[in-house]
Amino acid sequence: MSEQILRATILLFVAVGGSAVVLTRETAAQAMVVSFYGLLLSILFFVFQAPDVALSQLVVGALALPLMILLALARVKKQGQKQKRREQENT
């Protein structure tokens, strides 16, 4: 019985986490929320008795994915700043 409660609880958390990821509008903040959502998913896999998947998901979803998002974001911002600076020099 407590197993059912645990499973229902973690599924509810995952649903709330997913909505939170979608409803976060700022990209840098969204990367952090995606990382936490990856942690929630990892716990979900663990509760459903798949520890191998949980291990992989923990590193990929909570570490590598937000890292890629943040790196791409920083690169785009840097390019934007460079363009702005060049426009200011030209005018």
Added chain:
Amino acid sequence: MLAYGAMPPVGFVQSKYGDMVNSLTVSERHITDAVTAVNFDVRGFDTLGEEFILFTSVLGVVVLMRRQKDEPAGDHEDQLPGRTIPKPSDAARVMSFALVAPTVLFGLYIVTHGQVSPGGGFQGGVILASAPLLLYLCARYSDLKRVLPDKLVDISEAIGAAGYIVIGGACVALGGVFLQNLLPLGKSGTVTGGGMVAFIDLGVGLEVSGGLCTALLIYLEELLEDKEQ
């Protein structure tokens, strides 16, 4: 909600293959982790394809981000005298520094104990690949490059990817089937259980960690280089 209620209860096993795998892995293959047994022993050939998916995608990233002939190499931005990137906070740096060694140790543990407890080559390799990221968080990019030169990462990834095929080929050369387990199956529950799975695990761990470290280094290089466009 209706669909959720109509589904069979969790843990409802319908497949005979699942039953067979669960009952036979310990007695026949001496491996206590059924997932690793299926991945590397019972269905080892599929894992070869999976490993090469990762290898090919890292190859794609390398090819996409290679230096064009007319792009000059610039200085890295965290070494310029102005230091345009803010330093990470002290708390982050201390935590990352404290966590690098345990992460490497834990990753090695997960790689080598794939046949005993949940884990295996893929999981351990990914954990190992996150250690350089922690190192970058507490130091500068030049320190990361000093610890993890490009050649080392390339060689480890190549050894891992080729090792799988070499092990399989060695089985064929010794008169068996491709990837047949020719080593004596050790005691189940220890690292020696499953014979050849330990070596395949090491190969896959090397390949996955090398591949992800390559991707990480490429992304960081792409970000931090002060290129003139």
